[in-house]
Amino acid sequence: MPHPASAGACAILGTNSLSDNQEIESITSHGLQEMPGFSGSGPEGTAASTAEEAGISAGTSSLPRVIIALRHRDFRLFWSGNFLSNIGTWMQNVAQGWLVLELTNSPFWLGVVSFAATFPILLLALVGGVIADHVDKRRLLIYTQSAMMVFAFMMAALAYTHHIKVWGIALLAMGTGIAMALTTPSYQALVPQLVPREELANAIALNAAQFNMSRVVGPTLGGFAMALVGVSGNFFLNGLSYMAVIIALSRIRYGSSTQLEEGQFWQKLKQGFRYVFGHEEMKLLVWLSAISSLLAVPYLAFAPYFAREILHTNARGLGILMACSGLGAFLAAVSIAFQGRGKRRGRFVVFSGLGFYASIIIFTFSRSFKLSCALSAIAGYCMILMVATLNTLLQHLAEDEMRGRVMSIYSTAFLGLPPIGSLSAGFMTHYISAPHAIAGMSAVAFAATVALFAGKKALRYLD
Numbered sequence: 001m002p003h004p005a006s007a008g009a010c011a012i013l014g015t016n017s018l019s020d021n022q023e024i025e026s027i028t029s030h031g032l033q034e035m036p037g038f039s040g041s042g043p044e045g046t047a048a049s050t051a052e053e054a055g056i057s058a059g060t061s062s063l064p065r066v067i068i069a070l071r072h073r074d075f076r077l078f079w080s081g082n083f084l085s086n087i088g089t090w091m092q093n094v095a096q097g098w099l100v101l102e103l104t105n106s107p108f109w110l111g112v113v114s115f116a117a118t119f120p121i122l123l124l125a126l127v128g129g130v131i132a133d134h135v136d137k138r139r140l141l142i143y144t145q146s147a148m149m150v151f152a153f154m155m156a157a158l159a160y161t162h163h164i165k166v167w168g169i170a171l172l173a174m175g176t177g178i179a180m181a182l183t184t185p186s187y188q189a190l191v192p193q194l195v196p197r198e199e200l201a202n203a204i205a206l207n208a209a210q211f212n213m214s215r216v217v218g219p220t221l222g223g224f225a226m227a228l229v230g231v232s233g234n235f236f237l238n239g240l241s242y243m244a245v246i247i248a249l250s251r252i253r254y255g256s257s258t259q260l261e262e263g264q265f266w267q268k269l270k271q272g273f274r275y276v277f278g279h280e281e282m283k284l285l286v287w288l289s290a291i292s293s294l295l296a297v298p299y300l301a302f303a304p305y306f307a308r309e310i311l312h313t314n315a316r317g318l319g320i321l322m323a324c325s326g327l328g329a330f331l332a333a334v335s336i337a338f339q340g341r342g343k344r345r346g347r348f349v350v351f352s353g354l355g356f357y358a359s360i361i362i363f364t365f366s367r368s369f370k371l372s373c374a375l376s377a378i379a380g381y382c383m384i385l386m387v388a389t390l391n392t393l394l395q396h397l398a399e400d401e402m403r404g405r406v407m408s409i410y411s412t413a414f415l416g417l418p419p420i421g422s423l424s425a426g427f428m429t430h431y432i433s434a435p436h437a438i439a440g441m442s443a444v445a446f447a448a449t450v451a452l453f454a455g456k457k458a459l460r461y462l463d
Helices: 021-030 047-053 064-070 072-104 105-134 138-161 166-194 197-251 265-277 282-294 297-310 315-339 345-365 369-399 400-416 418-428 433-455
Strands: none
Touching: 021 369, 064 072, 064 433, 072 105, 072 138, 072 166, 072 197, 072 297, 072 315, 105 297, 105 400, 138 166, 138 197, 138 418, 166 197, 166 400, 197 315, 197 369, 265 282, 265 400, 265 433, 282 369, 282 400, 282 418, 282 433, 297 315, 297 369, 297 400, 297 418, 297 433, 315 369, 315 418, 345 369, 345 400, 345 433, 369 400, 400 418
16 A cells, blocks of 8 residues: 555455454453353353454454454454555655656656656545445455556566656556555545454554554665665565555455445435534544645655755665654554553644644754654654544544545545645745745644644544
8 A cells, every 4th residue: 555644544344254343342342251142161152263253363362452453363464464565665665756856856756746646546535435335345455456566567667678757657656546546445444344443543553553664664675675676676576565465355254335326426425525524523633634635744755855955865865764754653653552542632633743744844954864864753753643543533433334435535635635735845846945845835734733723622622
């Protein structure tokens, strides 16, 4: 999965095990003895067999609280497959940004390629949300992951034969973005169906942890791989990494999905918007996500420019810089997993966001590689504290039948707006320097977040 948030990012467990989430919750909150048909005295009523039906293996039934969601077989498969795939994606991201800069020597083209990669999410994530509520999500995810694998192999072949052009990179990035737009809502709506509700925050934190572990491992490996096998090798390895998530998805048990009736698509889409913007707390969370994504997240697209032109380092230095951001994000995800459910989470989201914006502003003025690495880690830490808490709050506030559409609106805000921000920043570099453009946008985000927090009581007391 190429985006955080992403981390941000369906279906029920197979009918041969448990029929729905309520039955899983009865296992965890009331004990195995209260399961229908369970008897502690007979060979067919052992706790081990019931745990196996729930997808909990004997060796993982008593895991530490920080990783408790991993006791569920389907979530373990999903988690590990995505971790390997994300390592490959971050390896490709390092190589792609560096290749664009080598071909054009232009921060403007960095913004254009970033726009091409993520703009489809703005157009299609809402469509993907409606689809996520009414199709076999595993099959959809397998199709989209396969498409992204093909695009990665195409990029590798073109780079290896030296036929790659910047417009070709943009087109392939756009193809990947289209697949991602259809993937993200299903990916995010899947997690609540793989774990019981009381372990949802832990599962989201673990998902954020694996994504951000990949942000540490992937760029580091990517920087070294570029030195050894070139950018084409990074693209090829990313293509191979998609096999991990495809195999994991093929082994997860699924039930059937509700079929979307003919002529109801736009009605379902409008229902989602009415549902989100009819709830004050959800609406404010989406606005916070939009501010961050439009004005702050685009700084990541300009990391190659800061590495080469401002900090005067090489591809390996770029990998280290991005890995520091991933390390901070990983530590944030671990912090959330340890903490569990906090209090006054509305305030927590806001203050985490303010820390994110402030660290970006200082980063743009740094001319020290070590200081920039430290600031990159702080920015990654604050960003994931904000994003993971936003995600958890929206998952808890959404009803089951609306979750796909709620998460698609969130995905549109969080993943669909950065391309507009990246393109805007790219255009601004024609008139002001890239550091000043990024710093100015983050300052606007800081001010807008403070204004929203001061003016909305529901946000200040959101728990």
